Amino acid sequence: MTSTKWWQTAVFYQIYPRSFADGNGDGIGDFPGMTEKLDYLSDLGVDALWLSPHFPSPNWDCGYDISDYTNVAPEYGTMEDFKRFLSESHNRNMRVILDLVLNHTSDEHPWFLESKSSRDNPKADWYVWVDAPPNNWQSCFDGDAWTYVPERNQYYYHYFMKQQPDLNWHNPEVKQAMWDMVRFWLDLGVDGFRLDAIGTIFEDPSFTPHDVPMNLAELRRFSELAQTEADKKLKDKYWHDMFKHQWGQPGVHSLMKELRAILDEYDGDRMAGRRGRQHRIHGERQGRTASRLQLPAHAHGAAHAHSHPQEPKGQVSGN
Numbered sequence: 001m002t003s004t005k006w007w008q009t010a011v012f013y014q015i016y017p018r019s020f021a022d023g024n025g026d027g028i029g030d031f032p033g034m035t036e037k038l039d040y041l042s043d044l045g046v047d048a049l050w051l052s053p054h055f056p057s058p059n060w061d062c063g064y065d066i067s068d069y070t071n072v073a074p075e076y077g078t079m080e081d082f083k084r085f086l087s088e089s090h091n092r093n094m095r096v097i098l099d100l101v102l103n104h105t106s107d108e109h110p111w112f113l114e115s116k117s118s119r120d121n122p123k124a125d126w127y128v129w130v131d132a133p134p135n136n137w138q139s140c141f142d143g144d145a146w147t148y149v150p151e152r153n154q155y156y157y158h159y160f161m162k163q164q165p166d167l168n169w170h171n172p173e174v175k176q177a178m179w180d181m182v183r184f185w186l187d188l189g190v191d192g193f194r195l196d197a198i199g200t201i202f203e204d205p206s207f208t209p210h211d212v213p214m215n216l217a218e219l220r221r222f223s224e225l226a227q228t229e230a231d232k233k234l235k236d237k238y239w240h241d242m243f244k245h246q247w248g249q250p251g252v253h254s255l256m257k258e259l260r261a262i263l264d265e266y267d268g269d270r271m272a273g274r275r276g277r278q279h280r281i282h283g284e285r286q287g288r289t290a291s292r293l294q295l296p297a298h299a300h301g302a303a304h305a306h307s308h309p310q311e312p313k314g315q316v317s318g319n
């Protein structure tokens with residue numbers, strides 16, 4: 001038996017920066033406010049703080065649409081404010097983990113602005129572009145998963161909102177840029193990451209259409225009206241089938257191994273984990289996740305559940 005890791009017994013406390021504590025009285029939570037509350041959190045017996053996204057964001061999706069991965073949202077303070085929060089947390093023996101949003105950026109991120117500007121710019125292949133929608137895939141927040149951009153006369157793919165274009169993780173430059181970002185925060189001393197929507201990283205490369213005889217809005221309605229056991233079963237099947245080509249695809253395992261190798265380069269037993277039940281990632285079996293991720297965590301009391309629409313109530317996915 002190996003010895004117990006800190007994250008196996010730690011009490012995690014999720015902080016949603018926007019609402020947790022307002023230090024300057026402008027009505028929006030911020031890092032000075034959070035720092036003021038650290039004694040309180042320490043007295044509660046908290047071992048680790050998980051920050052919901054604190055990055056600059058147009059906030060279409062509660063900060064999960066990031067426009068700058070290596071900065072602090074100005075309404076939350078400065079990078080110096082963040083550093084002070086981190087060091088004061090460490091002074092009280094509390095670790096800090098960040099929300100790591102890898103699947104998509106904001107549509108206002110400079111990478112996307114460049115990518116959408118033409119078909120031949122240096123970042124033209126950083127997102128998932130097609131000449132015409134190849135299938136009936138849905139955005140899990142309703143509507144088509146493909147949105148038109150006149151500059152390219154093409155469409156881009158988005159699993160979430162149209163303001164959250166999916167990155168093309170088959171492009172090594174994308175991966176490198178994201179791993180550079182991971183190192184940026186690890187170099188600053190953060191203790192690890194909570195992984196957002198990790199199952200949505202890859203899509204079915206054949207763009208196989210779903211075979212559910214309705215769109216998402218209709219499926220939501222069907223689900224609300226489902227009364228009989230047969231209809232409830234059918235509803236569950238439809239939810240699964242509608243999105244099965246858009247998440248849980250092969251490739252996530254090896255990606256997580258790469259991420260873990262980066263974490264292991266650092267001292268202090270940095271961790272990466274995700275909330276909820278075992279994700280139905282292709283080829284993954286119950287209980288084997290630990291070889292890739294340090295913490296398939298079951299977090300409670302989350303302020304923001306960026307969860308997959310097909311999740312039954314009370315459970316959360318890797319989102």
Ligand SMILES: [Ca+2]
Pocket residue numbers: 022023024025026027028029030075
């Ligand atoms: Ca404030």
Ligand SMILES: [Ca+2]
Pocket residue numbers: 103159166167200201202203
């Ligand atoms: Ca994706």
